[in-house]
Amino acid sequence: MAGMGTFNLSSSSCFRPSSLSFSPRPSVFPMKGFPGMPLRSRFPRIFAFTSNDIKVGSNIEVDGAPWRVIEFLHVKPGKGAAFVRTKMRNYVTGNTVEKTFRAGGTINEANIVKETKQYTYKDGSQFVFMDLTSYEEIRLNESDVGDKTKWLKEGMDCNLLFWNGKVIDFDLPITVKLTIVDVDPGLRGDTAQGGSKPATLDTGAVVNVPLFVNVGDDILVDTRTGQYMSRA
Structure with a gap:
């Protein structure tokens, strides 16, 4: 199965709400208010599903931060309860961790909204993206864009990912x-x-x-x- 693999986890990595700490980057920009602006930033929603629903690409919320599952493996040991091993990447900090969830345990699914914006120009150290319908501008710092700047070209449509009204990542065309x-x-x-x-x-x-x-x-x-x- 794609994305499935085996890797070692210590017993201390089992899911505990206080087991991870986060330092959101200050360069993540809050959204500005505009008339007719989508309700994504006003009423964030949290969806509950179980660890049995985890797959590659799942967006989950742990300790108040959004994570993307990049690897997973359902394990049924001969003795003891079944569990799910995962490798996850923090959307905000970029950190990658390995984490274990009890099989069937409830997990919060992060409400991440994907919207298409056009990269229009670079203003100093900021990259400006525009919604071609509302003409809303969204600016990202160089640290937010990272290595993706190598492929970014003016006029290119990209998918920006929003969580709680903030841009946490964006996807380039393949x-x-x-x-x-x-x-x-x-x-x-x-x-x-x-x-x-x-x-x-x-x-x-x-x-x-x-x-x-x-x-x-x-x-x-x-x-x-x-x-x-x-x-x-």
């Missing part, structure tokens, strides 16, 4: 079209053998491309892996 601005033309070699060379893209990212690719070519890149896919 495939982006970027232009090669610098590559060594002297690296030719035998293209039939699948050789590659580093190329600099218009966003500043560097990827390995086939030997036949040249400056000015548009290429498709997988933002999840940072790998060249094909010429556009």
